[in-house]
Amino acid sequence: MDEVLPWPQMLVYGLQHVLSMYAGVVAVPLIVGSALKLSGGQITYIVSAGLFMSGVATLLQTVGVWKFGARQPLIQGTSFAAVSTILAIGTKAGGADGFRAIVGALLVAGIVGLLLAPVFTRLLHFFPEVVTGSVITIIGVSLLPVAIQWSAGGVGDKTFGAPKNILVSVLTMVIVVLIYRFMPPFFSRIAILLGLVAGTIVAIPFGITQFSAIKDAKAFQLPSPFHFGMPTFAVGAIISMVVVMLVIMTETTADILAVGEIIDRHADRDTVTNGLRADMLSTSVASIFNGFSISAFAQNVGLVAITGIKSRFVVAVSGAILVVLGVVPVLGAIVAVVPLPVLGGAGLALFGTVAASGIRTLSKVDFEGNSNLVIVAFALGFGIIPISVPTFYEQFPSWFQVIFDSGITSTAIVAVLLNVVFNILGRPKGTEGPIFAEGPPPGSISQADETRLDPTGPLSRGLGATGQGVDASAEPGDGGSRSV
Numbered sequence: 001m002d003e004v005l006p007w008p009q010m011l012v013y014g015l016q017h018v019l020s021m022y023a024g025v026v027a028v029p030l031i032v033g034s035a036l037k038l039s040g041g042q043i044t045y046i047v048s049a050g051l052f053m054s055g056v057a058t059l060l061q062t063v064g065v066w067k068f069g070a071r072q073p074l075i076q077g078t079s080f081a082a083v084s085t086i087l088a089i090g091t092k093a094g095g096a097d098g099f100r101a102i103v104g105a106l107l108v109a110g111i112v113g114l115l116l117a118p119v120f121t122r123l124l125h126f127f128p129e130v131v132t133g134s135v136i137t138i139i140g141v142s143l144l145p146v147a148i149q150w151s152a153g154g155v156g157d158k159t160f161g162a163p164k165n166i167l168v169s170v171l172t173m174v175i176v177v178l179i180y181r182f183m184p185p186f187f188s189r190i191a192i193l194l195g196l197v198a199g200t201i202v203a204i205p206f207g208i209t210q211f212s213a214i215k216d217a218k219a220f221q222l223p224s225p226f227h228f229g230m231p232t233f234a235v236g237a238i239i240s241m242v243v244v245m246l247v248i249m250t251e252t253t254a255d256i257l258a259v260g261e262i263i264d265r266h267a268d269r270d271t272v273t274n275g276l277r278a279d280m281l282s283t284s285v286a287s288i289f290n291g292f293s294i295s296a297f298a299q300n301v302g303l304v305a306i307t308g309i310k311s312r313f314v315v316a317v318s319g320a321i322l323v324v325l326g327v328v329p330v331l332g333a334i335v336a337v338v339p340l341p342v343l344g345g346a347g348l349a350l351f352g353t354v355a356a357s358g359i360r361t362l363s364k365v366d367f368e369g370n371s372n373l374v375i376v377a378f379a380l381g382f383g384i385i386p387i388s389v390p391t392f393y394e395q396f397p398s399w400f401q402v403i404f405d406s407g408i409t410s411t412a413i414v415a416v417l418l419n420v421v422f423n424i425l426g427r428p429k430g431t432e433g434p435i436f437a438e439g440p441p442p443g444s445i446s447q448a449d450e451t452r453l454d455p456t457g458p459l460s461r462g463l464g465a466t467g468q469g470v471d472a473s474a475e476p477g478d479g480g481s482r483s484v
Contacts, residue, residue, distance in 0.1 A: 002311070012190055013307070013311075022338070026050065026051070029291075037094060058319030069278045072259050078292045109242045113245035121269050140352060144352065147348045192306070192346050199339075208341060245293070249276050252275060262301065302353035375422060383407040383414075
């Protein structure tokens, strides 16, 4: 995690992170700017501000200053969790007035979150592997629809679902797989970056690669404090945004714990506290410089897992690239040339890796003679609700929707509560619920089964799949309990 690689490698790996999360950073200001009916120039301005503040926040999170920053390979960006609340606050007044109301709510909510961070992390003992594994799995699952929408061309695009979009997305995935499988180790580590570049080239004949944004972009633009005027403060808006900050803190905690699992350096309470402090401080400062709420990006957690590049300084280079993109909009426009279908193809690999990391964490959980299976079942069930049926809670109060419209937060709340009920308050061992205990065990194939299925295979000759000896004592039907 603390390794400093040669600068050429750092730059390439850092650019790969930026390309993977760029669309997510610019999406929020584009959505908010359009909803507030800001001019094209104003929208470009807040997009650049979002990139700039994402870079500053990433540097704070990775390098760290005093008690701010988890010092992990976590890239920071504009959070989607606050979009609905931001729109509810801003569209009441619209235009610059609406933006000033958003800034006021974010500024105060970020400070409140900063003060709450040490208290929030005292709850870490409520996040064992049965909880974190469920949450990490849902993080990946909740991101997959985004990649699927990108693969189709992006929601709202007139070519959404066109065969050419999906074909480009599939070709991008194929390129990534071929690079990952057949190229030397260095190239496999940048398979996503190469896939994005190659996919963009492949997309040109299909007419979905647009270069017009490059000629319209400014050469230099430095964000200025309170560009739209001094913020306004409304109690209701601030309370709503504080609730959102709690949601973001929950998601960031899950990301910090997830990346700790991936890099084999488990996050302790101080690490999570410092990471949350960086998140909340970045959110308040971002609001001053016309940005939005900042949080860790789960897709880049997946990139750390899929590439094996664990150095936090690689991600710090990503932060520096984002800062440059923020002050030189023409460079950001070049990165924006990557079409959404290409991003979607790469995103399916990245987001799927996050879900796989959660499953790997759950594989470490003891499910025998306890109710951990019940915890995972209900946590994943509740987490899937807002992902599969986004309108499920639309008849509920707005404060309830803010919390439970996020599958990540729903899973976290349900998993934590059930973990308290079953594992902390106590339940006699061996009292597994009847619907789970009486059901048939999951099917599995043992080594003896493999031998019967393939008499001429390596297992029948006393060899494992890698040519190593197998445990000859394995009995037929042992459920795979013997190890190779």
